[in-house]
Amino acid sequence: MDSTVNPTLAHRDDAEIDEVDLTPVRTYWQMVRRRFLQNRLAVVAFILLAVMIALAIIVPTVTGDAYQKTSLLNPNGSPTTTAPLGYDDIGENTFLRLMKALQTSLFIGFAAVSIIFVVGVSIGSIAGYFGGWIDNVLMRLVDVVLSLPSLFLIIMLVAFFGTGNAWVIIFAIGLTSWTTAARLVRAAFLSLREADFVQAARALGAGRFRIITRHMLPSALAPILVACTLGVADSVVTEAALSFLGFGISPPEASLGNMMTNAINFMVRQPMLIIYPGVTLILIVLAASFLGDGLRDALDPRQRVEG
Amino acid sequence: MVTYVIRRVIQAIPILIGIAIISFLIVHLAPGSPIDKFRTPRVSTEQLNNLIRMYGLDKSIPEQFLSWISSFFQVWKTDNQGHFIAWGFSFTDGRPILEKVVERIPATMLLMGTALATTVVIAIPVGVLAAVKQYSIADKVITVLATVGYALPSYWLGIMLLYIFAIDLNLFPLYGMHTLGGSDDLPDLAWHMVLPVASLTIQSVAGWSRYMRASMLEVMRQDYIRTARAKGLPPSRVITKHALRNALIPIVTLLGLTIPTLLSGAVITEAIFGWPGLGNMGYQAVIDRDYPLVLAFVMIGGAMVILGNLIADILYAVVDPRIKY
Numbered sequence: 001m002d003s004t005v006n007p008t009l010a011h012r013d014d015a016e017i018d019e020v021d022l023t024p025v026r027t028y029w030q031m032v033r034r035r036f037l038q039n040r041l042a043v044v045a046f047i048l049l050a051v052m053i054a055l056a057i058i059v060p061t062v063t064g065d066a067y068q069k070t071s072l073l074n075p076n077g078s079p080t081t082t083a084p085l086g087y088d089d090i091g092e093n094t095f096l097r098l099m100k101a102l103q104t105s106l107f108i109g110f111a112a113v114s115i116i117f118v119v120g121v122s123i124g125s126i127a128g129y130f131g132g133w134i135d136n137v138l139m140r141l142v143d144v145v146l147s148l149p150s151l152f153l154i155i156m157l158v159a160f161f162g163t164g165n166a167w168v169i170i171f172a173i174g175l176t177s178w179t180t181a182a183r184l185v186r187a188a189f190l191s192l193r194e195a196d197f198v199q200a201a202r203a204l205g206a207g208r209f210r211i212i213t214r215h216m217l218p219s220a221l222a223p224i225l226v227a228c229t230l231g232v233a234d235s236v237v238t239e240a241a242l243s244f245l246g247f248g249i250s251p252p253e254a255s256l257g258n259m260m261t262n263a264i265n266f267m268v269r270q271p272m273l274i275i276y277p278g279v280t281l282i283l284i285v286l287a288a289s290f291l292g293d294g295l296r297d298a299l300d301p302r303q304r305v306e307g
Numbered sequence: 308m309v310t311y312v313i314r315r316v317i318q319a320i321p322i323l324i325g326i327a328i329i330s331f332l333i334v335h336l337a338p339g340s341p342i343d344k345f346r347t348p349r350v351s352t353e354q355l356n357n358l359i360r361m362y363g364l365d366k367s368i369p370e371q372f373l374s375w376i377s378s379f380f381q382v383w384k385t386d387n388q389g390h391f392i393a394w395g396f397s398f399t400d401g402r403p404i405l406e407k408v409v410e411r412i413p414a415t416m417l418l419m420g421t422a423l424a425t426t427v428v429i430a431i432p433v434g435v436l437a438a439v440k441q442y443s444i445a446d447k448v449i450t451v452l453a454t455v456g457y458a459l460p461s462y463w464l465g466i467m468l469l470y471i472f473a474i475d476l477n478l479f480p481l482y483g484m485h486t487l488g489g490s491d492d493l494p495d496l497a498w499h500m501v502l503p504v505a506s507l508t509i510q511s512v513a514g515w516s517r518y519m520r521a522s523m524l525e526v527m528r529q530d531y532i533r534t535a536r537a538k539g540l541p542p543s544r545v546i547t548k549h550a551l552r553n554a555l556i557p558i559v560t561l562l563g564l565t566i567p568t569l570l571s572g573a574v575i576t577e578a579i580f581g582w583p584g585l586g587n588m589g590y591q592a593v594i595d596r597d598y599p600l601v602l603a604f605v606m607i608g609g610a611m612v613i614l615g616n617l618i619a620d621i622l623y624a625v626v627d628p629r630i631k632y
Contacts, residue, residue, distance in 0.1 A: 148609055152589055241462055271470075281460060
């Protein structure tokens, strides 16, 4: 880390002016990458998530609708080369279902986080940039949404507007969970608003939109990135909870939640049916939380908490 | 302090109104009409129109909202039979919402209160141990367990507990608060509480012990701890008298934030274990589309969050004399 600071700058005087500092200058993102790669747990989490995303994209794309194919001659069949995890109670290929479920759940997670990101960043940056009454109104809105019992509200929205509809679930999660992102962006913007580089951009005649998106947002992104990583895991868990309560994605579509819910009935004879999706879900949550920790430490070394 | 509390309570009013508007709009936008369940071939259009007039559904949305919200806050109002009418009547059994809610509170408070107590009792020593013996094997084991406990989704944990302890080992009951037809005595109640309390506790201990550990580590770095050590105090005294008391300050805030959940309950845990509390009732209300009950539940939940923030801030000032309002 110390190599990134140019030590000669601190006490440069005329006598030393000829000495050229040869330490390579690192950009912020190069430093971030270096710090991130030093955190082994976070790298492992990143690789794990990347593998899961790759599997979730590739396997269902290649095999198509095979995950819905039932075979009543082969219920609870044992593993074969084409079905490494065996078959479920109606002879569906558990491995293919698990991959499709991973795809559905991750899609819901990332789509919900996209909404959180867009809504949170827009509201946070407008509130933080303009301040005054606009800030006041928007922050009261944040207070209201923050005070809503969010899980219950999500259950309510999904139950009323479309049980089992992935988009309803995505919007229900997204529209109730953007407040943290908005607060983080606003806080960053309040401190950035009077920063020299923002003043400079203003003096050069940059428009408000350009100042917000090009100059201020990149400096405010670090905490949002962490919040979004954790948001993906939260959304995946919420989808599964909805399935459990009977409002989630319904079969023959596959999601981690409905696989687990369906497997409850066969828990005694076929415990692995609930273990596979459960462990997958836990791995997503663990990977996201370690990745989030790693990102936080890498993006902002000052925030580092000891231990 | 008193003026601060009054100011906060006044600030809470617009937030509550905002919650009311949002939940009212959601219920209004929901497809279908509250009178749909009366639409059978034997009910005439005229009767349906009478129902629409009776429920005030022919008025404009702002008018409906105002009549609902104004009656909502007149909690004390009763009809001539002594029933509380302020929150309306349930669509499913026609009973006053307020009475339905109130009779569910004891079960929820009992469950959540016990879970909170066991959480505090377990998490604080565990967090302190992890902090005092930082990087030891005990600390690492605690860290791993806490991370896994945090990652376990609540329903998965609940189902697993049910599967292992209620079905496989047949040690605890599957469902409810009392044995049907059995005695309502304390051992029976405690026996029914073990699994739901365990399920809630395992999850919150994970988070709480991490907070406690971080808070303790923060305090242990302070100069006054070094001073206490330097003047020769025994380590146990330094930890309990000097470090722990200060490390508990952020935990007290957490406690304040948690207290309201004593009332609003845990929807998922109560649903899994068939606990007859408020959370379970809210869940049932959504399934039955019992709109007045759903609205009441959202309002209670919102009020509890606001109350929790207020309690947290007040407790913070109470335990930390450096903070003044």
